[in-house]
Amino acid sequence: MLFGSGTDPDPELTWARGVTLVADDGTYPELDHAGLVGVVGSSIAGLDALAFATRHPGLVDRVVLVATPIPEDEGGLGFELSEVTAKTLLLFGAKDPLTGSRHGTWWQKRLLNARLEMSPQGGHDLLLAVWKRVLSHLAPHCKR
Template sequence: MRLLMAGTVERVVVLFGSEVDPDPELTWARGITLVGDDGTEVDQPGPFGVVGWSVAGLDALAFAARHPGLVDRLALVATPIPDDEAALGFELSDITAKTLLLFGAKDPLTGSRHGTWWQRRLPDARLEIYPQGGHDLLVPAWKRTLSHLAPHCKR
C-alpha cells in the first residue's frame, strides 16, 4: 500500500483506481489515513474503508472479499459490471461490507443500469445516482464517499 495522506484518527481508507488523493483538503479534514493500492497486502489492523473507481472497483471488491473481517465499508464509483461474474473469483454475496454505489446518470460507460446491477447482487448496498454525473465521478463524489467510508471521523 502506498501512503497518500497520513491521518490523525484510527481510520484507514484504501483507494483503488487513482494514483492521487481526489481531494486532499477533504481527506485532511477527515483525519483519515488514505493509502493507494500498489499490489502489496495491507499491513495495518482494520477495520478499513475501501473505495474503487471505474474498473478498479473490481479490485476493491476482490480486496473486500479477501478481507471480510477487516473491510467494514465499501464504495464503488462508476464501476462497470463484469463481463463474466463467475470470473471474479469470489461470490458477490460474500461481501459483508456496508456498500455505497455512486453512479452518474450521464455516464456513457456505466450509468444507472450498472449501479442497479450491483445493488441487486451485493447484500448491503445503497445506490445513489448523480443526475448530471459522468464517468469521472470520483472527485465530485469524494465528500460523499468519505462520509460513507469514514463516518464520524474529523481531524
C-alpha cells in the same frame, strides 16, 4: 484504500475528515493496520476493491464503488458477490454513457448490503465530484 486512482482526489478534504488514504496498484498489499478499513474502487478498479474486501472480510467494513461497470464474466471474478459483507455505497452518474443507472442497479441487486446513489449531472469521471460523499461513507464519525 483507493483502487483506480494513483492520487488522492482532494487531500485537504481527506485530511480534514481524518482519513489516511493508501492508493493501491491492484497487488493487494498486506496491511499492518489496527482497526477496520474502507476501500474505494473507481471504474473497473471497483472489481479490485471488491476482491480486496472478500480477501479481508474481518478488516474491511465499508466499500464504495464509483462508476464500476458490470463485469463481463461474473463467474470469472475469482470470488462470489455474496462474499462481500461490507456496507457498500454505489455512486453512479446519471449522464455516464458507460455505467449509468443500469450498472448501478445491477450492483445493488447483487451486493447484500448496498445503497445506490445517482449523481444527476455526473458522468463517468465522477470520483472528484463525489469524494466528500465517499469519505462520509468510509469514516462516518471521523473529523480532525
